[in-house]
Amino acid sequence: MSEVAQVGSLNLTTDVLVIGGGPAGTWAALTAAAKGVNVVLADKGYCGSSGATAPSGTGVWYVKPDEKLREEAKASRFLMGGQLAEHRWMDRVLDRTYENMNKLGVFGYPFPVDEQGNPHRRGLQGPEYMKLMRRLIKKAGVRILDHSPALELLADEHGVAGAAGVHKQSGKTWTVQAGSVVIATGGCAFLSKALGCNVLTGDGYLFAAEAGASLSGMEFSNAYAICPTFSSVTKTAFYSYASFYHEDGSIVEGASSKKGRSVLARHLLEGRQMFAKLDGAAEDLRPLLRVAQTNFFLPFDRLGIDPFTQAFPVTLRFEGTVRGTGGIHITNESCGTAVPGLYAAGDAATRELICGGFTGGGSHNAAWAMSSGSFAGEGAAAYTQSLGQYAARRSPVGCSSSTLIRQEMRPGAAAKTEEYISAVQDEVKPYQLNLFRTEQGLTSSLNRLDGLWKEQRNREIQRSPEGVKAREAEAMTATARWMYHSALARTETRGMHKREDYQVTDNSQHHRLISGGLDKIWVKTEAVNKERVLL
DSSP states (O other), X not given: OEXXXXXXXXXXXXXXXXXXXXXXXXXXXXXXXXXXXXXXXXXXXXXXXXXXXXTSXXXXXXOOSOHHHXXXXXXXXXXXXXXXXXXXXXXXXXXXXXXXXXXXXXXXXXXOBOTTSOBOOSEEEHHHHHHHHHHHHXXXXXXXXXXXXXEEEEEXXXXXXXXXXXXXXXXXXXXXXXXXXXXXXXXXXXXXXXXXXXXXXXXXXXXXXXXXXOEEOTTSOOEEEEEXXXXXXXXXXXXXXXXXXXXXXXXXXXXXXTTHHHHHHHHHHTTOOEEEEOTTSOTTTHHHHHHHTHHHHHHHHHHTOOTTTSOEEEEEEEEETTSSOOEEOOOSTXXXXXXXXXXXXXXXXXXXXXXXXXXXXXXXXXXXXXXXXXXXXXXXXXXXXXXXXXXXXXXXXXXXXXXXXXXXXXXXXXXXXXXXXXXXXXXXXXXXXXXXXXXXXXXXXXXXXXXXXXXXXXXXXXXXXXXXXXXXHHHHXXXXXXXXXXXXXXXXXXXXXXXXXXXXXXXXXXXXXXXXXXXXXXXXXXXXXXXXXXX
């Protein structure tokens, strides 16, 4: 890896660049480095403490290699996901997750042990997990660029060859020319204030599309999590122990069923306040829940509320594709895209291959992050090595569809960016638009979103921290448009995608929806690999 010093900028050359420092990004960096290549990792925040995983505990889809257990694990969410998952991909992810979780034990992760002294490896505590991953990649020789969001990918006629961005604390720009790039920037929660999601604004989706990649499953993007009104912690699994109440103390019928979130949403739309109480958790289980998800209970403790015995107000917080399954379309087993040299992992990549159109928090998501990160790291390293002497002869240019400038943006630009962000949130957060979808609602939102996109396309964006916010606004606008165009094209209810005007599943639509484009969005179908589908 060579470094060239220039005034006010950092210029690096490396073999593999990883954009994103969560579990997918760090596994990609660790795996690529193990193949003997030089790796740079650029994180929008501080690698090890930013993102959705770092502040939370998470379950992991960790299943021993027992045929019966594996078949049960694969079947557990297959129907809920609309039968879009593929048998071979689920096998690959279960195998790699089992391998990686065992590696974490060897690397020193403090798994709890049972009475027989056997480690319990079906969950991870985010702070310990990500602290360990940062330490491991540094030990492997990975150069970490903290607080260094990317602004665009770099490419030439042969494919993607790096990225450029800015260091938020100093304002200095950076450029990394690389043989290949792994996008591990997470999903898009549209700045809804869900814990750890403030950096997850769909940037990677936009970068990939600008380079010529497509997306898949973007209709599966309307995830809402049950959340106390006074908290940002969205751990919906705990609400399986909850009863839900109206303000007068009467039970909310149907709120504890599989359709519970829709029931709560309809009541909230009516302006009714909803309350929950975790009164279904047995006395001996309550201390274990506190240990498993410490941060879930902190807001309650601060307010002096015992959530097991006292009712507390709840709402639904939008999480978009962080708990949806849509993302960058991957075209091979190395998590490569259709663009040479470009790979995607974690929430940035579609998770349909193992979840179909439905997933929850943790479990499959955590397994996908570490396994797809590993696949992408291996693929990116192999691709760079295949370039040989040609890697050093490339002269890539920026892929941004917006004009990125070095001079200051016009007065009022920051305020305008906030207006765009708020306007996009107005289209994706309301239950009546995104959870209960209709042709009329989707079409009306798209008209407004298309107008927002056109307005932003005429702006010049500075290579600065302020410019990062402007690019985030663009990414959120683009993500919403891919979501709603895909949702409009799927005229049925499947997985988490629910159409009020098409309330049943249509077997003739048992396919994926691939989307792409910037000024003009396109959507097409792709067959599910039926030879690999669990039936």
